[in-house]
Amino acid sequence: MLSLQHLTKSFGDMKAVDDVNFDLHHGEILGLIGQNGAGKTTTFRMILNFIEPDQGTVTWNDAPFTQKQYDELGYLPEERGLFPKMTVENQIIYFAELRGMKRAEIRREIPKWLSRFEVKAKPNDKIKDLSKGNAQKVQLIATLIHHPQLVILDEPFSGLDPVNVGILREGIMEIKKQGAAIIYSDHNMDNVEQVSDQLVMLRLGKMVLKGTVADVRQSFGRVKLSLESNLTAEEVQAIPGVISVVPHRQALEITLAEEAAGHRVFDLATKNGYIPEFNQQPPTLEEIFKMKAGEPNE
Structure with a gap:
C-alpha cells in the first residue's frame, strides 16, 4: 500500500502541496486530478523522492521506500524521454536494464508487449520514425515491462486518439489485475471516471475532493x-x-x-x-x- 500522510511542500512563498493525505492499495487505480499548477506533479516527485517534502511522510507497505523499491517502480513522466536515434528494441532494453531486468529476458518480452499495445513498428525501427502515438506506447512499455508493483503515470493519454487511448487503457487495467497499485493524472474526466477506483482532486495544493468516483458524484446529489x-x-x-x-x-x-x-x-x-x-x-x-x-x- 502507498500511503501519503500530511504531505506538504513549499517553494519560497508558494505552497505547492498543502497537507495531502491518501492511501492506495494493491490492485487499485487512483486518479489525481486538478488544474495545471494544482500540485499533482510536485506530489508525484515527492513520492518518487525527486524532491523532499517540508512535512509529512511517504510510505510503501507501512515502511519508507528503499532504494531497491524506487528502482523497481514504474514512472511515466509528463515530459516524454525517449532517445530519437535509438531503435524501439534498444530503447526498451535500456530502460528495462535500469530496472534490473536481464537483456535476454527483455528480448523475450518485447514482442508480447508490442503486440499487446498494437505498436505499429518493428523492434529495429528508430524512435524518430514513429508516430507520436506509437512512441508513447513504447515509453509506456518501458514503464511497465518489468512488472512494477507501483506505477505512476503523468498524463499517459495526452495527445492520443480515442482508439489508442482505449488500447493503453486496457494495458493499464491488465497491470491492475496483476496487483499493481497505479496512480495517474489526466485532464480528461471521462478517462478518470472509467478507470479510477478512487480519486483525489487538488486545488492550489489542497485536497478538495477525495473518495471513490461514485461517492464523489453522489455527494453532489442527483441534480x-x-x-x-x-x-x-x-x-x-x-x-x-x-x-x-x-x-x-x-x-x-x-x-x-x-x-x-x-x-x-x-x-x-x-x-x-x-x-x-x-x-x-x-x-x-x-x-x-x-x-x-x-x-x-x-
Missing part, C-alpha cells in the same frame, strides 16, 4: 436531469426547484436545486402517461471538476 417528453423548456423552467433548462437534441438537460425537484418534473412530464426518457443523475465528474476549479480562493 442533473435529462428529459424527453412533450413539455417545453418554458414549462419545465417554471417548476419550483429547476435552476436551468438547456435543449439538447430531442431532450432537455435540466439542472435542479435539489433532488426532490425531480419528483415534480416527473409528475408533470408523466401526467399523460409514457415519456421516452427521464434520467436523473449526479453531476458528471467533468461538471464537478469545473465547479470545484471555479470556486473562489480562500
Whole structure:
C-alpha cells in the first residue's frame, strides 16, 4: 500500500502541496486530478523522492521506500524521454536494464508487449520514425515491462486518439489485475471516471475532493436531469426547484436545486402517461471538476 500522510511542500512563498493525505492499495487505480499548477506533479516527485517534502511522510507497505523499491517502480513522466536515434528494441532494453531486468529476458518480452499495445513498428525501427502515438506506447512499455508493483503515470493519454487511448487503457487495467497499485493524472474526466477506483482532486495544493468516483458524484446529489417528453423548456423552467433548462437534441438537460425537484418534473412530464426518457443523475465528474476549479480562493 502507498500511503501519503500530511504531505506538504513549499517553494519560497508558494505552497505547492498543502497537507495531502491518501492511501492506495494493491490492485487499485487512483486518479489525481486538478488544474495545471494544482500540485499533482510536485506530489508525484515527492513520492518518487525527486524532491523532499517540508512535512509529512511517504510510505510503501507501512515502511519508507528503499532504494531497491524506487528502482523497481514504474514512472511515466509528463515530459516524454525517449532517445530519437535509438531503435524501439534498444530503447526498451535500456530502460528495462535500469530496472534490473536481464537483456535476454527483455528480448523475450518485447514482442508480447508490442503486440499487446498494437505498436505499429518493428523492434529495429528508430524512435524518430514513429508516430507520436506509437512512441508513447513504447515509453509506456518501458514503464511497465518489468512488472512494477507501483506505477505512476503523468498524463499517459495526452495527445492520443480515442482508439489508442482505449488500447493503453486496457494495458493499464491488465497491470491492475496483476496487483499493481497505479496512480495517474489526466485532464480528461471521462478517462478518470472509467478507470479510477478512487480519486483525489487538488486545488492550489489542497485536497478538495477525495473518495471513490461514485461517492464523489453522489455527494453532489442527483441534480442533473435529462428529459424527453412533450413539455417545453418554458414549462419545465417554471417548476419550483429547476435552476436551468438547456435543449439538447430531442431532450432537455435540466439542472435542479435539489433532488426532490425531480419528483415534480416527473409528475408533470408523466401526467399523460409514457415519456421516452427521464434520467436523473449526479453531476458528471467533468461538471464537478469545473465547479470545484471555479470556486473562489480562500
